[in-house]
Amino acid sequence: MKKLELQPSSPETQAFRGGQKHAGVLSQNPKAVMNALSSFSHQQQPWISGVLNTACGLVPVVSTEWSSAERRGRLRSRISAFRDRYAVRPGLYAVGAPDSSSDIFVSANYKLSFDILRRSLAGMTGWILVLDTKGINVWCAAGKGTFGTAELAKRVLGLNIAGLVTHSRLILPQLGATGVNAAEVRKKTGFTVRFGPVNAKDIPAYVRAGYRATPAMRTIRFTLADRLVLTPMEVNPALRRFPLAALVILAIFGLQPSGIIFKNAWTGGWPFLVLCLTGLLAGTLVTPAFLPVIPFRSFALKGLAAGAAVIAPLVLMTPLGGASPLLDAAAIVLFPLVASYLALQFTGSTTFTTISGVKKELKFWLPVYIAGIAVSLVLIIIHKLESWGLA
Amino acid sequence: MKYLKNVATLAYDPGRCTGCGRCTEVCPHAVFEMQYGKAHITDKDLCMECGACALNCEFGAITVGSGVGCASAIIRSMLTGGEPTCGCGGNAGTSTGCC
Numbered sequence: 001m002k003k004l005e006l007q008p009s010s011p012e013t014q015a016f017r018g019g020q021k022h023a024g025v026l027s028q029n030p031k032a033v034m035n036a037l038s039s040f041s042h043q044q045q046p047w048i049s050g051v052l053n054t055a056c057g058l059v060p061v062v063s064t065e066w067s068s069a070e071r072r073g074r075l076r077s078r079i080s081a082f083r084d085r086y087a088v089r090p091g092l093y094a095v096g097a098p099d100s101s102s103d104i105f106v107s108a109n110y111k112l113s114f115d116i117l118r119r120s121l122a123g124m125t126g127w128i129l130v131l132d133t134k135g136i137n138v139w140c141a142a143g144k145g146t147f148g149t150a151e152l153a154k155r156v157l158g159l160n161i162a163g164l165v166t167h168s169r170l171i172l173p174q175l176g177a178t179g180v181n182a183a184e185v186r187k188k189t190g191f192t193v194r195f196g197p198v199n200a201k202d203i204p205a206y207v208r209a210g211y212r213a214t215p216a217m218r219t220i221r222f223t224l225a226d227r228l229v230l231t232p233m234e235v236n237p238a239l240r241r242f243p244l245a246a247l248v249i250l251a252i253f254g255l256q257p258s259g260i261i262f263k264n265a266w267t268g269g270w271p272f273l274v275l276c277l278t279g280l281l282a283g284t285l286v287t288p289a290f291l292p293v294i295p296f297r298s299f300a301l302k303g304l305a306a307g308a309a310v311i312a313p314l315v316l317m318t319p320l321g322g323a324s325p326l327l328d329a330a331a332i333v334l335f336p337l338v339a340s341y342l343a344l345q346f347t348g349s350t351t352f353t354t355i356s357g358v359k360k361e362l363k364f365w366l367p368v369y370i371a372g373i374a375v376s377l378v379l380i381i382i383h384k385l386e387s388w389g390l391a
Numbered sequence: 392m393k394y395l396k397n398v399a400t401l402a403y404d405p406g407r408c409t410g411c412g413r414c415t416e417v418c419p420h421a422v423f424e425m426q427y428g429k430a431h432i433t434d435k436d437l438c439m440e441c442g443a444c445a446l447n448c449e450f451g452a453i454t455v456g457s458g459v460g461c462a463s464a465i466i467r468s469m470l471t472g473g474e475p476t477c478g479c480g481g482n483a484g485t486s487t488g489c490c
Contacts, residue, residue, distance in 0.1 A: 143441065143457075177417035177443035178457070195416050213416075220419040222392060297395050348461030352420065354440040355458040357395040358465055366466070 047118070052094045055163040061094045064122035070115050077112050079232040086111040087135035092159055093118075096125030100166045103207065105196075106152065106176065108133040108141050120200035124207070127164070131155055142179030149181045153188040162190065171196045171203075171211070174218060222351045227288045230349045234284035238342055242280060246273050252380060257388055271320040272331065275311060279335030282307040283342025288349075299353065300365040303343020307336030326383035330376035337372040340365065399438035400456040405429055407452035414453060417443040 046069060050061035077083030090109045095118060103126045107117045114130060121128075131151045133141035141147035156162075156170070172180060174195045182193035197206050197217035206213050249272045254265025287294060287306045294302045312332055315321030321328045344361060347353040401422070410428040415421075420437040423430045423444065430452070442457030467473075 139441075142443075174417060175419060175441075175443075177447055178441045179446075181446050182413070183447070183449045198419055215421060218416070218419065219421050292392055297393060344462045348463070352392055352437075352439050353394045354399050354438065355465070356400050356440060356456060357398045358462050359469075360395065360398055362462060362465055362469065366469075 047115075052097075054092075054094075056092055056159050056161065059092050059094045059127075061096075062118050062128070064095060064118050066115060066119055074112055074115070078229055079236065083110075083112070083135075085135065088114045088130060090130045090132035090155070092161075092164075093128040093130065094126075095121045095128060096123075098125045098127050100164065102126045102165065104129055104161065104165065104170050105203070106131065106170055106172045108136065108138045108147055110135050110137045110141075113137045117200045117203075120203050124204060129155060129159075129161065129170070138173045139175040139178065142176045145179050147176050148179035149184045149188075152180055152185055156185075156189045156191055168192050169194055169211075171207075173200065174198045174213070175220070220351045222291075224289065226351075227291060230346075231285050231288050234288060234342070234346055234349070235281070238280050238284050242277065245276055249273055249276060252384075255384065268323070271323065272327075274320055275314060275331050275335050276338065278310055278314060279307050279338035280342060282310050282336075283339035284346070286310065287339065287343040288346050291350075298361055299344045299347050299358075300340045300361050303340035304336050306343065307339025308332075311335045311339075324383050324386075326379045326386070330379035330383070333372050333379070334376035337369055341369055393434075393436045394439070396436055399435050399440055400454075401432070401435055401438040401440070401444075402454045403430070403432055404452045405431075407450045409450050411449070413447050413449070414444040417447050419443070 045060075046067055047063050047065075048060045049063045052059045052061055073082075073086055077086045087109050088111050105117060105121070105126055106129045107114050109130045109132055114128070117128060131141075131147055132155075133146045133151075136144070136146065138147050152170075152172075162168075168191045170185070170191045170193050172193055172195050175198055177195050180193060182195070185191060185193050194211050195213075196203055196211075197213045198220050199217070202213070202217045206217060250265040250269045251260060253269035253272065254260040254262060256264060283303045283306070287299075287303050290306065291302065294305055296302050296305060315328050315331050321331065344358070344365065347358045347361075403423075408429045410425065410430065412425055412430070414423040414430050415425055419441065420439060422433060422435070422438050424433050425431070438455065440455050440457045442455055445453045445455045445457070
């Protein structure tokens with residue numbers, strides 16, 4: 001590990017030696033920056049543009065720009081389990097050249113949350129205090145308590161933030177309030193928590209207005225774009241279970257008294273494969289996309305309506321149905337229920353559903369789903385027996 | 392968009408309210424508004440049970456049953472009898488990625 005190599009008379013060295021009221025940028029010299037970074041065993045990150053020497057030690061200065069790596073990271077974390085390991089190191093970061101009067105913005109260590117915050121702070125100066133939320137975003141982490149009073153107090157005291165600034169303001173994302181008790185934080189640390197806007201992009205306006213958020217900044221919405229961005233993580237996990245469902249369908253259709261016949265499996269089974277996939281998409285894509293216009297407040301009913309609206313016409317009016325009234329009935333019972341079940345899963349991603357409501361829905365609908373599967377199985381079995389000349 | 396009618400467990404005791412306004416600051420659905428120096432519930436069906444108001448009310452005027460709302464987590468807890476927990480959070484590396 002290399003030590004910083006600095007000229008004794010350079011301003012950087014002055015800053016590094018400390019004793020100054022205001023922290024200065026240590027260096028924009030790439031070599032010095034790299035050395036400084038390695039000195040706190042930090043992997044070199046392209047979004048770190050410099051280092052500050054502060055009362056809290058060396059603090060990375062972060063860029064407010066996004067590179068292609070950030071855009072790629074956002075995309076990957078929106079569509080895959082990549083998001084589960086997309087994290088930054090908890091601790092203190094600087095934006096611009098902050099001093100002892102600069103604001104402290106608290107965030108989660110999910111890289112996407114952190115990226116959105118630093119991008120929102122373009123043109124501003126401030127400190128970013130990243131809590132260890134196990135790589136989870138602010139709202140989910142607050143719900144679990146990892147973005148919480150204890151973690152915040154631990155970081156503020158552990159880093160000696162009181163020695164960094166002359167004020168006592170901590171600006172938290174409003175959605176962090178689910179996990180952070182502002183009064184407790186004050187008792188434990190002496191810092192006053194101010195809950196900023198819901199969205200980081202409103203921070204500049206919030207600060208300009210004297211730390212006042214408009215009612216619009218305080219309210220969470222759930223726009224079409226908000227919903228669509230969440231759908232890949234609904235569709236993909238469901239698609240991963242599709243091969244198993246397909247196997248069961250093909251086995252059922254291929255089943256003959258003499259064994260499983262592959263030709264029958266495909267010729268009899270393909271409409272059900274298509275219908276199953278359609279039901280899956282009705283629940284995971286159509287329902288989230290058209291959420292406000294689909295009738296009913298219940299998500300199970302919304303999914304059922306969306307499922308029935310696409311499945312019933314396909315069965316009754318296209319070659320996907322018509323093979324037998326029993327099979328048609330089975331399809332019309334089963335696949336809208338698949339959509340309903342998957343739509344109910346989407347409650348976990350929305351901004352307005354309640355745990356009490358989801359429990360209430362499940363209590364009613366789980367037995368319905370089980371009964372629906374049983375009914376459609378019976379219909380399919382009767383159809384099989386008929387086709388074998390046994391009924 | 393509103394979820395089910397009369398299901399949210401939000402309860403508010405105006406007698407304990409001191410009018411500090413913290414609940415109006417933390418609620419992401421504007422469930423509370425200030426009227427004549429006291430908080431007032433606008434529409435309980437807007438509540439999503441996030442629990443921010445109850446946690447931050449210093450005077451114990453608000454209670455709400457909050458918890459993880461993922462359906463799969465609730466199904467698991469219904470089957471096992473435990474509290475609903477998402478796969479994510481406790482162990483970021485191996486989480487299943489709900490919420």
